[in-house]
Amino acid sequence: MKGGELAGVILIIFAILSGGLAWQSYRIDEFKKKGIASKARILRKYISHQSKPWGIWTIAKSPRYSFIRKTDYYFDIGFFKGKKEKKTNFKFVEASFKASQKTISGIKKGDLIKIIYLPADPYETIISSKDFEDNFYIMIDALKSLYNKDGKTVDATVKSIDKDNGMVSVMVMLSSIPSMGFLEMTTISVVESVYDSFNKGDEMEILYLEDNPRISVPKKQLESLIYVNPYILIALTIFFIVYGIYLMKRG
Numbered sequence: 001m002k003g004g005e006l007a008g009v010i011l012i013i014f015a016i017l018s019g020g021l022a023w024q025s026y027r028i029d030e031f032k033k034k035g036i037a038s039k040a041r042i043l044r045k046y047i048s049h050q051s052k053p054w055g056i057w058t059i060a061k062s063p064r065y066s067f068i069r070k071t072d073y074y075f076d077i078g079f080f081k082g083k084k085e086k087k088t089n090f091k092f093v094e095a096s097f098k099a100s101q102k103t104i105s106g107i108k109k110g111d112l113i114k115i116i117y118l119p120a121d122p123y124e125t126i127i128s129s130k131d132f133e134d135n136f137y138i139m140i141d142a143l144k145s146l147y148n149k150d151g152k153t154v155d156a157t158v159k160s161i162d163k164d165n166g167m168v169s170v171m172v173m174l175s176s177i178p179s180m181g182f183l184e185m186t187t188i189s190v191v192e193s194v195y196d197s198f199n200k201g202d203e204m205e206i207l208y209l210e211d212n213p214r215i216s217v218p219k220k221q222l223e224s225l226i227y228v229n230p231y232i233l234i235a236l237t238i239f240f241i242v243y244g245i246y247l248m249k250r251g
Contacts, residue, residue: 011244022233035207
């Protein structure tokens with residue numbers, strides 16, 4: 001390989017590296033300008049290992065044939081998006097929820113029944129406390145973890161019972177409920193240092209995009225990433241590609 005061709009190949013490699021850094025910087029820039037801050041609770045943390053073959057398939061049994069091990073770190077998180085209000089609400093509300101036949105058979109109109117709900121979204125999360133403990137409700141682990149961690153148990157008065165559909169209507173006072181927005185749950189990829197810094201049940205600061213809240217990133221991780229003006233990097237990438245191809249053709 002001639003000197004010009006070698007220089008061209010090196011510039012193409014630089015173009016690939018600067019292109020990757022440009023994309024990372026563009027995403028960082030987007031979160032810095034449009035990202036909305038929120039507190040997220042870690043519902044689950046786990047590691048995914050993947051092994052990819054490296055070498056020549058025809059000599060798979062050769063000592064020279066090996067696997068590249070790739071490790072990814074993930075958090076399942078829950079957070080509230082949308083408008084938040086600082087004021088506290090005190091409301092007497094009517095709500096209906098699904099209940100087991102065992103629960104329904106043991107209550108009548110006017111009785112008290114224990115319910116559990118999530119304070120940040122009380123009207124849509126009321127369920128029977130006893131049925132929750134008995135695993136009557138089919139929930140993903142992340143939501144079940146939220147009920148266990150943040151759920152509030154209170155007494156409610158039975159207003160009516162629909163035995164055919166397994167529904168119970170109650171009247172209940174929901175007090176000290178700040179309006180937190182809408183509950184969002186998602187899985188995010190994190191770097192090893194962030195993974196080691198937090199445990200299940202911890203809260204951490206995140207930034208999410210309003211048009212797609214499931215795309216979110218820990219604030220701590222965002223601050224640790226390398227950032228260069230993406231437009232400068234795009235210009236450099238184009239230069240490396242064009243000049244690299246020129247040198248390779250010139251030899």
